Amino acid sequence: MKTFRNLFLFGILWFAAISVQAQTPPVDDNGLAIGGYDVVSYFSGEAQKGSKSYAVKHHGATYYFASKANQNAFKKSPNNYLPQFDGYCAWGIGAKEAKFPINPETYAVIDGKLYLFFNGPFNGEPFNTYEDWAQRTSVLKKAAHANWPKVQRSK
Template sequence: MNKTILILLVAFTSVTGLAQNSRVTHFNLEKKVAIQGYDPVAYFTQKKAVKGKKEIISTYEGVTYYFSTQANKMAFAKNPSSYEPQYGGWCAFAMGDYGEKVEINPETFKILDGKLYLFYNAYFNNTLKSWNKDETNLKKKADANWKKLTSQK
């Protein structure tokens, strides 16, 4: 009986570890940190991009975030999935338009239905403007593309 429980525990731990590792491989990370070190909670509470501090850190399912305040870190800890960026922190427009992982400018963002969307914005190409022109269609396609992309091994 104890041997069966041990085998199940090892199997569960292995599957959980693989799921986290797979999650990390799909996220837009720089040195294992999401959103280029910006505070995910500040987008919602301050309605702007705020750089996090290396001293105020939290890791959720293998993805590390920096926070500008201890209060933001605590808010994140209570419900991390509500603050994480959509599509692993990759450009929402690119995910919807052609299903690709494209870098973002963390200061170009939109909160939609309580979710954080990030966008590429460089070289006179602000993809948030393009997203806004066809948001409903692009969001639907981005959701489908992200699901397909993350289900691949």
């Protein structure tokens, strides 16, 4: 029953994601990661769109950066900047054991790690998963890391 509920919720969220541009898969059909946002920029406190001029291919995905300095920082230590859970919504992994798309502008950097979140319409109402995450960070973060190996293997 839990699996059916998660699949149903995932289906609804996925439909909302493809109908609203603010939501994006962690890696789109063209291989672009995080909707073209610069993963290094999150660590300075501002999500910035990257540029094709500063692109890096990493594990089959293309990452864009806002500057040569950010591109170089990523090349030097990509694991320092990659989002947790392959870029899927951290709340979805922790609270629902499911992969949800993300809004690249809704994020948190916690203990030097990047977490991304779904933030868009759900059932016709605004739904920002970061709000629940912020209230229950330690519980959801622990659950997400425990759930990830199982969720990662799911389609």
